[in-house]
Amino acid sequence: MTDPLVSMLLALADDELVLGHRHSEWTGFAPHIEEDVAFSSIAQDEIGHAAAYYSLVAKITGDDPDRLALGREKHEYRNAILCERANGDWGYTLARHWLYDHADALRLEALESSAHEELGPLVTKIRREERYHLLHADTWLKRVSQGPVEGRKRLADSIGIAFEESLGLFEPFEGEQDALSAGWIPVSSSELRQRFVRQVAEKLDALGLPTHMTSHAEEGAEFVASSSGDLIASDNGERSAPSADDGFGGRRGRRTPDFDALWEDMTSMYRTSPGARW
Amino acid sequence: MSDVATLEEAVWEALAQVPDPEIPAVSVVDMGMIEAVAVTESRASVIVLPTFTGCPAIAVIESDVRDAVAAVPGIQDVEVQTTFTPPWTTARITNEGRNKLREFGLAPPTGTGPVLIDSIGLPRFAVCPFCGSKNTYNENPFGPTPCRALYYCKDCSNPFEQFKPI
Numbered sequence: 021m022t023d024p025l026v027s028m029l030l031a032l033a034d035d036e037l038v039l040g041h042r043h044s045e046w047t048g049f050a051p052h053i054e055e056d057v058a059f060s061s062i063a064q065d066e067i068g069h070a071a072a073y074y075s076l077v078a079k080i081t082g083d084d085p086d087r088l089a090l091g092r093e094k095h096e097y098r099n100a101i102l103c104e105r106a107n108g109d110w111g112y113t114l115a116r117h118w119l120y121d122h123a124d125a126l127r128l129e130a131l132e133s134s135a136h137e138e139l140g141p142l143v144t145k146i147r148r149e150e151r152y153h154l155l156h157a158d159t160w161l162k163r164v165s166q167g168p169v170e171g172r173k174r175l176a177d178s179i180g181i182a183f184e185e186s187l188g189l190f191e192p193f194e195g196e197q198d199a200l201s202a203g204w205i206p207v208s209s210s211e212l213r214q215r216f217v218r219q220v221a222e223k224l225d226a227l228g229l230p231t232h233m234t235s236h237a238e239e240g241a242e243f244v245a246s247s248s249g250d251l252i253a254s255d256n257g258e259r260s261a262p263s264a265d266d267g268f269g270g271r272r273g274r275r276t277p278d279f280d281a282l283w284e285d286m287t288s289m290y291r292t293s294p295g296a297r298w
Numbered sequence: 299m300s301d302v303a304t305l306e307e308a309v310w311e312a313l314a315q316v317p318d319p320e321i322p323a324v325s326v327v328d329m330g331m332i333e334a335v336a337v338t339e340s341r342a343s344v345i346v347l348p349t350f351t352g353c354p355a356i357a358v359i360e361s362d363v364r365d366a367v368a369a370v371p372g373i374q375d376v377e378v379q380t381t382f383t384p385p386w387t388t389a390r391i392t393n394e395g396r397n398k399l400r401e402f403g404l405a406p407p408t409g410t411g412p413v414l415i416d417s418i419g420l421p422r423f424a425v426c427p428f429c430g431s432k433n434t435y436n437e438n439p440f441g442p443t444p445c446r447a448l449y450y451c452k453d454c455s456n457p458f459e460q461f462k463p464i
């Protein structure tokens with residue numbers, strides 16, 4: 021079984037790397053030049069955060085951070101499926117950016133008091149940078165939600181789609197119970213998910229955007245990781261296991277066709293010449 | 299030169315000559331990136347704090363710091379350690395560093411303390427490094443590097459960049 025600390029750090033790192041790569045696909049193509057700059061800069065931040073997490077993993081396992089980022093097979097990545105989805109239109113891009121950064125903010129708030137002596141200060145630093153991402157996402161959501169009907173509708177539809185999959189960010193990672201016991205992360209994924217759903221519902225409501233999917237999520241089953249790493253519903257759950265297309269499974273290495281193209285592109289240079297030095 | 303205190307001062311002087319690769323007008327000392335210097339006999343160890351986590355210049359800075367310290371007479375061995383403990387913030391930029399940033403055409407970060415994480419929202423203006431006007435607005439909280447934001451001066455009609463407060 022993977023070291024629970026490594027498992028946790030890889031989930032964090034893979035989320036940031038994969039979404040960072042998606043954001044970078046707007047470089048040169050965003051609908052506004054300032055957004056070209058913004059998404060490129062956010063991408064650079066996220067990939068930088070991933071690099072810092074991979075370096076912590078490398079210190080534990082003796083691996084190479086570049087190999088971790090770019091030299092693994094597809095099924096070895098542990099990012100949430102939300103992060104690998106193709107950018108789609110600007111509405112989906114903004115919806116996912118907003119949901120992801122609010123979910124990440126809650127996770128980072130918890131990780132700042134991690135028992136791991138290097139992770140806490142690193143997360144303090146990352147949070148200072150992430151506040152600009154939140155500012156960006158909140159500003160756009162407010163602007164589009166108060167704008168013309170078509171933009172508002174496309175944003176609301178995208179939030180509906182992305183919200184379902186955003187819950188996959190709180191799928192427990194392998195060995196989470198052990199990580200909680202060790203204090204690597206002081207708050208469980210299930211508790212973070214509840215905070216997230218509450219926060220999203222409040223913020224969407226304040227913007228006059230639909231919130232019906234959040235009430236459904238709060239009624240939903242609590243998933244816990246079994247000893248094999250698979251997800252099973254806890255006693256109070258309604259569903260026996262997450263279906264294959266509901267945005268879960270990413271933390272166990274389930275990948276969608278969207279990931280295939282991303283992986284080919286993201287790792288092509290590394291695979292051409294593994295271990296090359298610049 | 300066998301006096302360790304003097305040797306340590308010489309190391310600091312050498313570091314004061316190492317430019318930030320992306321903003322060559324300021325040194326790594328002006329930027330507050332040097333957390334500690336320790337000299338034991340002929341061995342120097344330097345602790346460097348990166349400004350932004352994703353700063354691509356980190357490896358270049360490590361290598362420049364190593365070269366500069368190795369060139370100090372009396373130093374045989376150099377260890378450079380990069381760490382996020384404690385986290386660097388813009389509050390660490392010295393007053394001299396702030397003046398040099400302004401002369402370089404980059405508005406220094408607003409405020410002198412670290413920015414509170416929960417205070418979402420940018421300062422309404424940055425002071426224009428060209429004409430000193432506060433009649434400016436933020437055009438983009440992101441810029442050409444992770445550490446810069448874009449502003450526009452309504453008095454002298456110049457776009458300018460600010461070192462982002464973090």
